[in-house]
Amino acid sequence: MESGTSPRDTLSSLVHGDSYREALPRLTEIFAPELFARPSGLADRDRHSLTYQRLRHINDQLDISTPLLTQRGLLFPLLEWVALADPSLFYAFFLHHCTTVGALLEFGAGRDDLDDILARLASTETVGALLMTELGHGNSNAAVRTEAVYDPDTREFVLNTPGPEAVKYPPSVAGPGLDRLGIVTAKLLVGGQDRGLFCFIVPLRDTTGPCPGVVIEPQDSAPILPLDWAAVSFHGVRVPYRNWLRDSASIAEDGTFTDTLSTPALRSRQASRLIRYVWEVAAVGLAAVTRASAAIAVRHAHARYTNGTFAGFADPMPVIRYRNQQRTLFGALSAAYVSAMAAKSFTGPEPAGRGAGEIRTLFTLKAGIDRIAERVTAATRGASGVLGFSPANRFLDYQGLAHAFDAAGLSTQVLHLNAAWTMALGFDYEPPADDSAASRDLDLRDPARWRALAGTRERRLHERLVAELAAARAAGLGEFDVWNDRFDLAEQLAEAHTLRLLVDLVRTETDALPDAEARRLALELCSLHLLGEISAHSGWYLAEGLLTAEETAALPGLLDRICAGLTPHALRLADALDVPYDLVGAPIAHPEYASAFTKTAFTAPGGAAPDDTTVTGPTLADPA
Numbered sequence: 001m002e003s004g005t006s007p008r009d010t011l012s013s014l015v016h017g018d019s020y021r022e023a024l025p026r027l028t029e030i031f032a033p034e035l036f037a038r039p040s041g042l043a044d045r046d047r048h049s050l051t052y053q054r055l056r057h058i059n060d061q062l063d064i065s066t067p068l069l070t071q072r073g074l075l076f077p078l079l080e081w082v083a084l085a086d087p088s089l090f091y092a093f094f095l096h097h098c099t100t101v102g103a104l105l106e107f108g109a110g111r112d113d114l115d116d117i118l119a120r121l122a123s124t125e126t127v128g129a130l131l132m133t134e135l136g137h138g139n140s141n142a143a144v145r146t147e148a149v150y151d152p153d154t155r156e157f158v159l160n161t162p163g164p165e166a167v168k169y170p171p172s173v174a175g176p177g178l179d180r181l182g183i184v185t186a187k188l189l190v191g192g193q194d195r196g197l198f199c200f201i202v203p204l205r206d207t208t209g210p211c212p213g214v215v216i217e218p219q220d221s222a223p224i225l226p227l228d229w230a231a232v233s234f235h236g237v238r239v240p241y242r243n244w245l246r247d248s249a250s251i252a253e254d255g256t257f258t259d260t261l262s263t264p265a266l267r268s269r270q271a272s273r274l275i276r277y278v279w280e281v282a283a284v285g286l287a288a289v290t291r292a293s294a295a296i297a298v299r300h301a302h303a304r305y306t307n308g309t310f311a312g313f314a315d316p317m318p319v320i321r322y323r324n325q326q327r328t329l330f331g332a333l334s335a336a337y338v339s340a341m342a343a344k345s346f347t348g349p350e351p352a353g354r355g356a357g358e359i360r361t362l363f364t365l366k367a368g369i370d371r372i373a374e375r376v377t378a379a380t381r382g383a384s385g386v387l388g389f390s391p392a393n394r395f396l397d398y399q400g401l402a403h404a405f406d407a408a409g410l411s412t413q414v415l416h417l418n419a420a421w422t423m424a425l426g427f428d429y430e431p432p433a434d435d436s437a438a439s440r441d442l443d444l445r446d447p448a449r450w451r452a453l454a455g456t457r458e459r460r461l462h463e464r465l466v467a468e469l470a471a472a473r474a475a476g477l478g479e480f481d482v483w484n485d486r487f488d489l490a491e492q493l494a495e496a497h498t499l500r501l502l503v504d505l506v507r508t509e510t511d512a513l514p515d516a517e518a519r520r521l522a523l524e525l526c527s528l529h530l531l532g533e534i535s536a537h538s539g540w541y542l543a544e545g546l547l548t549a550e551e552t553a554a555l556p557g558l559l560d561r562i563c564a565g566l567t568p569h570a571l572r573l574a575d576a577l578d579v580p581y582d583l584v585g586a587p588i589a590h591p592e593y594a595s596a597f598t599k600t601a602f603t604a605p606g607g608a609a610p611d612d613t614t615v616t617g618p619t620l621a622d623p624a
Contacts, residue, residue, distance in 0.1 A: 010518040011576035014509050015291065015340040017347065019073035020578075026074070027081050030061045033582045036085040038392060044221045047088075048175040048228040052127060054089050055096065058082070059124045067105060067118065068097045069277075076284050076347040083285035084292055085583050087401040088227050090285050092172060096121065098277040100128025103183040103199050106273055107245035114242070117201060121181070129171045129204070130274070131182045131232060136165020144197055144268075146234065148186040148244075152255045155241045157200065159186060159213075161233035168232040173204050174218035175228035180204040182232070183245075185271050190257040196267030199274075201243040204232070213237035224400025276359070278409030279366040280346045286373040286405055287336075287343035289398035291577040292584050294336035296393065297380035298329050298574040300588040304385065320570065326563040328383045332376045333566075333573055334528035338502055339372045340577070341509045357428035360419050361501060367415040368498040373402035384588060392596070393586040419497060420490035421483075424465055431459040432500060436546050444551060444558060447510075447523060450503045450530050453546055457537065458496040460544065465489050499533050506530065521569060528562055531555065 035057065039050055058078070062068065068075050075097070083090040101121055108114045120126040137143035145166030148157040161167055173180045184202045188195040203211050210216045213236050219229040241251075247270060249259035261267045298320070305316035319325050342365045351358070381388035381395035388395050406412050423429045432455035439452030465486060472482040483490070506526045513519045534541065535555045541547040566573070581589045587596035 008572065008576045010513060010515050011522060011573065012578050013513070014337060014522060015344065015576070015578055016077075017344060019347065020077045020080075023074050023077035026061075027077055027580075030058055030078075031081050031085055031580070031583050033585065036583060038086075038394070038397070038585055040391065044226065044228075045175070047226050048221070049177070051086070051088050051092050051227065052124075052175065052178060054086060055092055055127065056124045058093070059122070064122045067101050067122065069101050069105065072347065072349060076280075079281060079284045080288040081580065081583065083288045083401065084580065087285075087289070087397050087404075088225055090401065091225060091227060091404065092127070094277070094281040094285075095130055095172070096124070096128045098281055099130040099274055100181065100183050102274055102277045103130070103245055104201070107199055107247045107270075114201075117181070120179075126179045126181045128181050128183065129173050131168040131171045131173075131184045131202075132271070132274075133169060134165065135167045135169045135231070136163075144185050144187055146184065146186040148188050148198065148200055148239065150188070150190045150251060150255075150257075151238075154238070155251075155253075157188075157239040157241075157244060159184065159200065159202065159234040159237040159239055161235065166233075170219055170229040171232055172227040172229055173232065174216055174230035176205075176209070177207050179206050183274075184234075190251060191255060193257075194264050195249070195257055195259065196261070196264035197271045198247075198249070198267070199245040199271060200239050201245065202234075202237065202239055211237070222400075222404075224396070225404045275409045276354075276362060279363050282405040282409060283343045283346045283366050283369045286369050286402055287339040289401055290332075290339050290369075290373045290376045291336045292579045292586075293377045293380040293395055293398050294329070294332040295574040295577045295579045296395075296581075296584070296586045296589045297384050297388075298333055298570055299590075300384055300387070300593070301325055301329055302571060303588075303591045303593065320567070323560055323563060325383060326567065327559060328379050330525070330563050330566050330570065331528050331532060332380050332383075333570070333577075334525050334532075335372045335376050336577060337522070337573075338506060338526055338529050339369045339376075341505050342369055342502060344509075345505060355428050356422060360422050360428070363410070363415045364419045364494065364498050365501060366409065367412040367419075367494075368502060370402060370406050370412050374399070374406065377402050387588050387593075390587075390597075393588050394584055413491065416491045416494035417487060419494040420465065423462060423493065423497065424469060424490070431462045432456075434459050444531065444555070445524075445527060445562075447503070447507050447527075450527075450534065451500070451507065453534055453541060454496065454500040454503050454530075456544075456546060457540070458493065458500050461489065461493040461496050465493055499530070503530055521566075521573070524562060524565060525573060528559060528566075531559060531562075535559070 036054065039047055042050065068078075079090065079094065082093050101118065104114050104118055121128055132144070134144060134146065136145065145162055146168065147160050147162060149160070150157055168184070171182065173182065182202045182204045184200045185197050186200055188198045204214050205211055205216060213234060215233045215235065217231045219231060221227065221229060248261065249257070249267070251257050259267060261270065301320040302318050304319050306319050307316040320329070345365070346362070354362070377395055377399035381399060384393065384395065387393055391397065410418070434456050435452040436456045439449050442449040442452070468486055468489065469482055506523075510519050510522045510526065513522060538547060538552045538555060542549065542552045587593040
């Protein structure tokens with residue numbers, strides 16, 4: 001171990017880099033637990049108001065004379081703590097700071113006439129939102145129907161919603177009393193010709209109500225992610241020329257339209273550049289709530305006692321002693337470390353440009369982290385018994401965030417299919433080598449064996465998909481039918497690709513640990529998740545001759561032995577996930593959790609009974 005480095009710090013380096021450590025004092029100042037206690041019992045309107053009050057509080061504590069989006073060393077630690085404190089705030093925070101400000105920086109680069117808008121957003125005098133998805137056409141962002149018609153007489157754009165299928169849904173802009181600004185994607189029509197999709201800066205409402213021509217219809221607040229959701233339509237809304245985020249396009253005084261991108265289809269694809277912010281934000285926030293869920297549940301399992309049938313009605317024992325609990329909870333702990341390593345790869349300086357392969361890695365890892373978050377938040381909630389369903393213990397909040405981000409920035413399944421499509425076409429992609437022969441004699445606990453198995457599965461699924469696509473085309477099938485019967489195979493390929501990326505990340509990160517014992521422990525923990533993924537496809541590996549029948553049969557026992565080896569280290573591994581328990585506020589993360597749910601005074605046997613009165617007022621489970 002390096003001098004001055006604790007075992008916890010060594011393991012925590014897998015989760016967080018130096019920028020997080022540098023930001024930690026500021027995070028502690030901003031996120032006072034009493035200001036971010038989980039709201040309970042609030043009416044929807046008050047709950048939504050609290051979300052935006054908290055957004056303004058965070059802004060007031062920061063120097064954001066430069067957009068927060070460009071301060072990545074501070075942005076990503078902030079996003080983690082916002083997700084842990086308040087998932088609804090996390091959603092509003094990223095829409096404001098990342099997609100709204102991001103659109104101005106992305107498509108208004110080099111312009112100084114937007115500085116006043118950026119200043120209002122920086123102060124949260126105006127709160128931003130992204131209005132891209134529409135109700136119709138499968139919610140496809142490639143099929144936007146909202147129209148922005150250029151008026152050459154006034155050099156303005158007239159924004160219209162032609163029908164219910166073009167209504168923007170569901171931006172969180174229904175809350176009253178706020179000045180709201182939207183980044184609206186619309187099809188630009190100049191001289192009656194479609195010029196592709198562009199983003200427009202559109203004031204939506206002020207403190208007195210919606211702006212002229214803007215119809216905002218409040219929708220039910222989703223219980224899993226309560227925000228002021230709405231359906232928004234536009235009816236003759238006039239947008240000044242400067243509010244057109246035109247990127248490289250322009251319209252001359254005589255009405256001549258020019259764009260460096262030669263077709264409307266190419267231009268429409270550019271609007272999707274904002275989605276990368278969603279992928280980055282989702283990866284960081286979902287990894288954070290995955291860590292918290294795993295750490296809370298593991299701590300609780302050490303303090304939750306049972307003397308049920310399988311304990312022989314002997315002295316009570318903590319449930320962490322049970323192997324089925326270990327498989328669930330240590331598996332969650334393992335997945336939390338793996339997703340944290342993947343999320344950490346998003347948080348470095350943004351590259352000047354990304355190739356097709358880097359973009360695919362970005363969205364494939366986002367999809368993988370989301371799948372992990374959905375599984376871990378559900379599994380840890382279930383493993384925590386009835387208290388797992390208590391809102392105070394946060395599992396339901398975190399599970400809701402994972403569900404919400406399954407659809408944000410394209411659904412996980414669509415991302416998988418897009419990844420498979422680019423790999424099948426060979427876009428910046430080379431299939432991994434088939435190392436099955438060389439690795440056959442390696443132990444299943446050897447990381448080189450995981451890499452060989454994951455890589456070989458990816459290669460063979462890729463070969464099969466490419467061959468089947470070619471055969472279908474040769475048979476004269478149209479492109480829809482060529483793919484339609486192969487979506488399952490395509491998704492399997494993308495999932496195999498994700499596993500191979502995660503194996504590579506784990507090997508790289510653990511190899512960099514300076515201490516041999518920490519490396520051993522980290523690899524042992526991560527093996528639970530990675531071997532679990534391999535075990536889920538053990539039939540395929542067996543059929544392909546990559547696992548023997550003996551190895552396949554031995555996998556469950558191997559996972560049990562790994563759990564047994566991890567048991568003495570479980571609490572240390574949980575705490576090394578860097579979860580700020582005071583901010584999270586889950587009572588079951590602490591040994592004396594029972595007293596958090598009641599104010600009744602109790603005495604030792606033989607003492608006076610408490611008064612027979614009704615206790616009123618907030619408790620820890622109801623801080624409001």
